[in-house]
Amino acid sequence: xxxxxxxxxxxxxxxSLETLCSRIIEQIKILTDKNVINDYEIWFIDxxxxxxSVSVVKELIETDSKVKLISxxxxxxxxxxxxxxFRHSSGDYIITMDADLQDDPSDVPRMLQKxxxxxxxxxxxxxxxxxxxxxxxxxxxxxxVTSTLSGLKLxxxxxxxxxxxxxxxxxxxxxxxxxxxxxxxxxxxxFRVTEIPVTHHKRKHGKSKYGFERYLRGFFDSLTAxxxxxxxxxxxxxxxxxGLFFFLAGFAICTVLTIQWFMGIGIGGRPLLNLGVLxxxxxxxxxxxxxxxxxxxxxxxxNRYNEAHVKEIIDVKENKTT
Numbered sequence: 659x660x661x662x663x664x665x666x667x668x669x670x671x672x673x674s675l676e677t678l679c680s681r682i683i684e685q686i687k688i689l690t691d692k693n694v695i696n697d698y699e700i701w702f703i704d705x706x707x708x709x710x711s712v713s714v715v716k717e718l719i720e721t722d723s724k725v726k727l728i729s730x731x732x733x734x735x736x737x738x739x740x741x742x743x744f745r746h747s748s749g750d751y752i753i754t755m756d757a758d759l760q761d762d763p764s765d766v767p768r769m770l771q772k773x774x775x776x777x778x779x780x781x782x783x784x785x786x787x788x789x790x791x792x793x794x795x796x797x798x799x800x801x802x803v804t805s806t807l808s809g810l811k812l813x814x815x816x817x818x819x820x821x822x823x824x825x826x827x828x829x830x831x832x833x834x835x836x837x838x839x840x841x842x843x844x845x846x847x848x849f850r851v852t853e854i855p856v857t858h859h860k861r862k863h864g865k866s867k868y869g870f871e872r873y874l875r876g877f878f879d880s881l882t883a884x885x886x887x888x889x890x891x892x893x894x895x896x897x898x899x900x901g902l903f904f905f906l907a908g909f910a911i912c913t914v915l916t917i918q919w920f921m922g923i924g925i926g927g928r929p930l931l932n933l934g935v936l937x938x939x940x941x942x943x944x945x946x947x948x949x950x951x952x953x954x955x956x957x958x959x960x961n962r963y964n965e966a967h968v969k970e971i972i973d974v975k976e977n978k979t980t
Contacts, residue, residue, distance in 0.1 A: 659696040662689070662770075663749030667703045667739035667818075671757040672710040674862070675702065678759055679718050679725065685763045694770060695751075700725045701743045702757070706733035716972070723974035731969040736818075737832040742968065744827040752822040760788070761819040762857035769821035769854065778826050778849035781812055781841050782819035782856035800838075808842040812853050815841055819856050825849075893951030897944045905941025908934045 664682055668675065682700060689695045702715045704727065718725045728742050740754060751773060755761040761782070769780045787797075797816060804815050816838045830843045841851045911934030915925045925931050 659693055660750040661697040661699070661748065662686070662695045662751045662753060663698070663743075663747035664700040665703065665740060665743030665747060665752060665754045666701065666757050667705055667736050667743070667754075668707060668711050668715070668757045669705045669733060670707045670709045670711060672707070672714050674757055674759045675711060675714045676718065678757060678763075679722075681763045682766075683722070685766050689767060689770070694767070697749075698724055699747065699749060701747055702727050703739040703743050704729040705736070705739045706730045712970075719972055719974060726974070727970065727972040728968055729970040737837040740837050741832045744830075744832075746971070746973070747827075750824050752824065752827050754818060754820050754822075756818040758861050760859045760861055762859060765819070765854075765856045766821070772852060772854060773821055773823060776850060777852050778823045779841060779844045779851045780821040781814065781851065781853040782817040783812070783814040783853045784817055784858040785813070785855040786858060788858050788860040804839070804842065808839075808845065810842055810845045810851060812841055812851070814853065815839065817856070823849075894945075894948035897948030897951060901941045901944030901946075901948065903941070904937045904944060908937025908939075908941060910934075912938065 666678070679700060686695070686698050690698075700722075702711075702718075702725070704712050704715065712727070712729050715725065715727045719727060726746075728739075728746060730739070730742075743754070744752070751770060753766055753769070755763070765782070769782075772780045797814075801813060801815055805811050818837075820840065822844075826844050826849050829847055829849075830840065832840070836843065841853075845851050911930060915928070915931055915934060919925050
């Protein structure tokens with residue numbers, strides 16, 4: 659039997675937390691009775707809430723020592739919250755879900771069943787999504803583009819409701835908006851990724867925390883995820899090819915101009931000469947960047963989660979508060 663860890667990022671969701679926790683515990687009892695799991699923990703990661711979310715979680719901890727809290731000093735974003743949960747959790751299986759009651763814990767048994775079938779990451783697919791039209795359309799476009807660029811065919815990359823085996827979360831590092839690309843990052847590392855339809859409810863309390871700037875940030879992180887998925891272990895394949903193109907183009911231009919110079923044609927004031935020299939310099943720089951990337955790729959892990967972000971950790975079982 660396995661231990662299961664729930665990781666729930668929280669940002670101003672005080673009204674939802676008690677109901678969510680009770681629904682999770684209902685499913686835990688079912689899984690325990692069926693001998694699917696024998697232990698659990700529920701980590702709430704408060705991402706700098708300015709409502710009473712932290713107080714609500716502390717009240718939950720008083721009634722159940724399996725409930726745990728990480729409280730950030732300010733809002734660092736969902737990726738950092740998930741990374742903190744991954745670092746501090748100890749379950750064999752990890753479940754991430756949103757705190758707004760739109761995800762339904764009753765889908766957890768089906769997710770665990772898929773993990774038992776040999777998959778490493780199960781991503782939820784909000785097939786019947788209850789969000790507004792202006793959120794659904796950009797999401798469909800995002801998913802289509804990400805599937806094409808990454809080579810991983812999923813309907814819903816951004817669904818926060820996911821199930822992981824422990825080895826997946828210990829082998830990925832999150833920052834920025836890369837939580838949206840967790841399936842891509844896992845797929846790149848060779849883990850088996852699939853998705854299942856999950857129940858999606860309308861938001862009952864509060865409002866969405868995301869605005870237009872989320873899509874702008876997501877665009878740039880999409881480029882990052884695509885680069886990481888294709889060139890993480892071989893940066894020279896990207897920078898070297900780009901540099902070779904620049905160098906050959908510049909060399910060709912300079913060769914033609916040199917021939918013209920020998921033929922008595924003046925080239926000193928021609929913009930084409932500046933372009934040729936510039937392309938050669940860019941080519942050399944890009945290839946050099948590829949060499950540097952190859953040297954550091956095995957020695958450096960991109961990890962932006964830092965313990966300095968954390969204001970408070972409550973882990974009753976470990977009897978540790980920081």
